[in-house]
């Protein structure tokens with residue numbers, strides 16, 4: 001994938017989200033920086049519980065209330081800092097400029113309403129589509145996500161559709177108002193392999209048609225290799241490495257990324273799901289000092305365990321951003 | 333949907349049939365009806381006449397079929413207490429009063445309890461939620477008659493806002509309706525709260541927010557539409573509590589409805605009227621449950637198919 005993307009559509013700086021619960025307040029998303037260009041797909045990978053979904057929800061300012069709270073950071077979408085908007089203004093942005101396909105799309109449709117009305121609701125909110133044509137627009141959206149017989153499906157209830165079909169309908173809701181950015185949170189984990197491949201192809205086609213930026217949250221390096229242009233690796237609430245996919249696969253900087261990739265065969269070969277690494281990630285409410293990965297890192301020394309690692313830059317040959325948070329970046 | 337209604341209809345009719353068997357059996361289990369129908373010092377002639385009139389010399393099955401045939405025609409015999417009236421006539425005469433009281437009570441409880449439950453869920457563990465919790469604990473643990481007397485003492489005697497008992501104007505309706513609604517509000521608001529809390533965690537609620545739907549609409553349309561199934565199902569139970577409640581409440585407030593008739597008839601050993609009341613109570617209960625199921629199917633598309 002040699003595409004170059006120039007126009008920045010989403011820029012996240014220092015995003016920090018905290019959760020308060022029985023164990024007091026702890027940081028679940030820490031100081032996250034992300035950059036997404038128009039038409040680009042950014043993969044966000046990391047072990048379960050590393051904060052991927054929470055990062056996605058934070059971008060929409062929809063963190064679970066009252067437990068979670070966005071403590072700091074800026075999220076600039078098309079030149080507007082979402083953090084400075086009122087709740088009412090933010091509502092106008094959601095669905096229209098930035099949308100999200102939730103982690104469990106099988107249950108993300110409301111069982112009490114027809115699929116068509118759920119698509120139409122977004123259109124009615126954010127576009128000036130006249131009431132009479134809402135249904136036609138909903139049919140058109142279903143057609144765009146390749147749902148067969150959309151004229152009939154538009155009146156179907158979610159339970160009357162197959163899993164793959166529901167997935168597409170959720171996609172139709174997300175793209176209905178042509179957002180600039182879509183966050184797809186593991187949209188294919190619950191699907192079987194063929195349907196999964198179809199869905200990913202569909203997302204790519206939709207992206208080509210509309211030029212939207214996609215943040216693709218996944219566990220699956222096979223998907224990363226297939227659809228993502230750039231990659232961000234998350235560990236215990238932090239982005240530990242980010243850069244072009246090919247570059248990271250070739251020359252990972254962070255020992256964690258390296259460990260993730262080590263059991264993964266060649267880029268074009270058979271690439272499976274996120275391999276397991278010795279040990280488990282620390283609980284977020286009790287993270288170690290210094291580098292969060294240090295307890296599991298073969299290279300960790302005294303400094304790693306006590307001091308927050310610096311950001312090390314190693315730009316790709318074409319000059320694009322590639323950095324890691326590490327005291328001992330390996331490829332340098 | 334048609335098939336669903338058909339099935340439920342047949343089930344309901346079967347239930348009513350079973351009730352008639354029970355009522356018939358009870359009549360015979362509680363000793364010979366003769367003892368109930370005639371005074372202690374009745375003559376043998378009177379007894380013979382009664383046995384012939386009621387067909388008590390026939391086999392049980394025949395007696396039941398006769399009873400069923402008459403019951404279907406609404407004929408339970410003549411009232412013993414209210415001379416000159418048929419048992420069914422007495423019941424039908426009082427029925428609208430109970431319907432009025434029960435209807436107003438249910439309306440009050442729905443209007444109060446559903447919003448209260450929704451707001452308690454939104455305000456989880458906040459002051460409003462705690463307040464509602466204490467309120468319903470009180471409502472569910474205090475005996476209905478005691479609360480009714482408390483109401484009379486406070487609103488009717490101390491403040492003299494409404495009459496203590498009787499019927500005839502809408503002001504007479506206030507106390508018994510509140511007394512009856514109180515318990516229902518307590519139960520219904522807690523049910524609504526827990527159903528809402530379940531639903532508010534669902535992914536489709538998140539999706540509605542992702543779409544940019546206004547919070548009020550998320551709560552009152554997207555969430556309540558799904559949560560409503562639970563309190564709605566409870567409506568069937570509510571109908572039951574209106575009926576049983578009517579016995580206590582109508583007696584305390586001398587409200588001349590079915591519950592009051594039931595107590596008076598039992599006191600006077602007015603057998604035909606008691607039978608008629610029990611059958612009518614059962615039919616109301618079954619019909620309201622039937623209606624609830626239909627309504628449920630209408631609200632929840634998954635039930636429909």
Ligand SMILES: Nc1ncnc2c1ncn2[C@@H]1O[C@H](COP(=O)(O)OP(=O)(O)OP(=O)(O)O)[C@@H](O)[C@H]1O
Pocket residue numbers: 019021028046047048049050051052053054055064067068103284
């Ligand atoms: N509603 C909530 N209340 C309390 N803690 C939460 C809540 N939602 C998430 N968390 C915590 O935030 C952390 C990050 O969760 P998140 O769902 O973002 O992980 P994830 O990377 O998406 O994992 P997965 O791959 O399993 O989806 C977890 O430790 C989790 O315990």
Ligand SMILES: [Mg+2]
Pocket residue numbers: 052053054103185
């Ligand atoms: Mg997740």
